[in-house]
Amino acid sequence: MTLPTDFTPISAARQFSAYGASHWTVLVIFVIGSAALVWIGRRQTESQARLLGRVLGALTIAIFGVALLYKLVQPALDHSVPLQLCDLAEITAAYALWSQRKWASTLVYYWGLPLSSQALITPDLNAPDFPGHSFLTFFALHLLVVWAAIYLTWGYGMRPGWRSYRFAVITTLAWGAFTFVFNTIAGTDYGFLNRKPLNASMLDFLGPWPFYVLAEVVIVGAVWALMTWPWELKRRRQLNTAIADALKDAAVYALRSRN
DSSP, rough: OOOOOSSGGGGGGBBTTHHHHHHHHHHHHHHHHHHHHHHHHHTTOHHHHHHHHHHHHHHHHHHHHHHHHHHHHOOOOTTTOOOOOHHHHHHHHHHHHHHOOHHHHHHHIEEEEEEEHHHHHHHOOBBBBBBBBHHHHHHHHHHHHHHHIIIIHHHHOOOOOOHHHHHHHHHHHHHHHHHHHHHHHOOGGGGGGOOOOOOOOOOGGOTTTHHHHHHHHHHHHHHHHHHHHHHHHHHHHHHHHHHHHHHHHHHHHHHHHHH
């Protein structure tokens, strides 16, 4: 979620700087938390998984609510509507953790890992440093979304496949179509679907509108396919191994029956 700067006068608070002490602290917390969630996820009981998911889900939606209310203090149509894909990733992460539904876990995997992890590594945050409000909510939400994707996939074991890939692509295209229409009517630019940002960005290398949007679709689709392929390959290997073992057992049983 993109947040406005804190109301604290800039002169009274040190501004956040990427790869400063506070940023490196967040990255260390991210690595430790990711490892811990995978370790816990593989060892917990089903009831423990349900409890942990609901605690993390409730925490995620609570922080999201605080960030949204903060934006509504000075509402503006171009940033107060939670239509950015990262906004939807945060809401979906909260629901996926709470409910452990496969479709929600799928979207968190495809939306959260590429988007929120990028925000953690290269944060676009023009706000006071820790413990500023924007700093805390920005990093807390992105941490929780990536942790949700890692925990649900590598810890809890909700692995994506090609069906998950198709669902994520269709859902994202539907979001894009809806958001484009909203932008056209309201004069906004959520998702940069209607025009490029004013500042220089990677979109400048993808050509003018609408070609940069089409290029994004192709690039994202390819990246998501690469994120799906290893799981599908592993699933097929496990299936082939299971079939081979079953045939071997059947052959042994047949030989024993003849004897």
